[in-house]
Amino acid sequence: MLSIEKENSRVATTKPLDELFTNVGQKFETETVKHEGYRFDYPLRWLRDPSVTKAVGFRRMKFISEAIHGFPFTVAFEIRYYNKEKRTYEKFEQGKLLQVNLLVNLETTLQAFQEKINDIYLEYAKQYNIDEGEYHLDIIYDRKNATVKINRIEDLGEDVYISTKYNNLAWYRFLRMLNQPAEYPVHPDFYEVENPNGTYENVFDSDAIIVHASFSGAQNSFLCLANDFYEKPTKLYEPPSGSISDFQVWFTTDGRKRIIPLYHVFYLELSSYTTTIERKNMIFYTVEVVGLVAN
DSSP: OEEEEEEEEEEEEEEEEEEEEESTTOOOOHHHHHHHOEEEEOOHHHHHOOOTTOEEEEEEEEEEESSOSEEEEEEEEEEEEEETTTTEEEEEEEEEEEEEEOSSOHHHHHHHHHHHHHHHHHHHHHHTTOOSSEEEEEEEEETTTTEEEEEEEEEOOSSOEEEEEEEHHHHHHHHHHTTOOOOOOSSTTOEEEOOOOEEEOSOOOGGGOEEEETTOOSGGGEEEETTOBOSSOOOEEOOOOTTOOEEEEEEESSSSSBOOOSSEEEEEEEEEEEEEEEEEEEEEEEEOOOOOOOO
16 A cells, blocks of 8 residues: 655755945045945845845955056156267267066066166166266065155266156056056156155055955954955855944955055955745655465
8 A cells, every 4th residue: 555645844045145346337435435435235135034044255356457467667868978089978868668567466566667777777877987976766665554665866976967757657657556646647748757756655456455344243344355265155244233234345454554446446246145945845655565474
């Protein structure tokens, strides 16, 4: 005899809802971001879900620079030297083209730029016997404090010397690389940048960036490092309580001092988890076995 029984059972399943948060196409006031971070709304469907086991999972953080691979940087060198054949002092200008590579990290880019400029100083000094004055470029990058200090030293001699002027367009691009506010030059082809010296703050370097989020319960609301990625989220955070419907994201290099990317777009991918109850039909089969009894 075969009997069939049916029973309805409820099975809990956890389903993630992936969401992408970005500054692309958004208008954020710099001063507001500086103090409050980037503000985003939680997914409404997830927020309204009555599940008590909701969670926020981190998946990916990606920064993309508006610049592509690099840019040319032209410098006008002026050399005054003594012409032994003519027994007189002469002067000429010559442009040098350098390539700034953005495919490597910022520290490497700045070091390469410094070395190229100093090599040219040395080349002209040897070629034209410039034995008066002091000529070199020093660039100090402080990752923790997000600053770059540029100190170009051109201590001109009385009779012979080397001096430089940077191209306006090249310097505009260089400032943007350092995440500095910069307006496109009126005369991009002119060489009018005579004094690049200074300490530049709010330098954005994706290799040094720490990402924070208001929903994170970690120290300093730490969320991840720049360009982190998890195929399956292993970091899960509690959902908002009460009437909170949004969260904030901000970036630092030391956990405290906030950095605002002026020329980068970012993509933050989160997984919003909810637990749903599904009904499933369970079918049971009962088989009655009748034994044979021998006489």
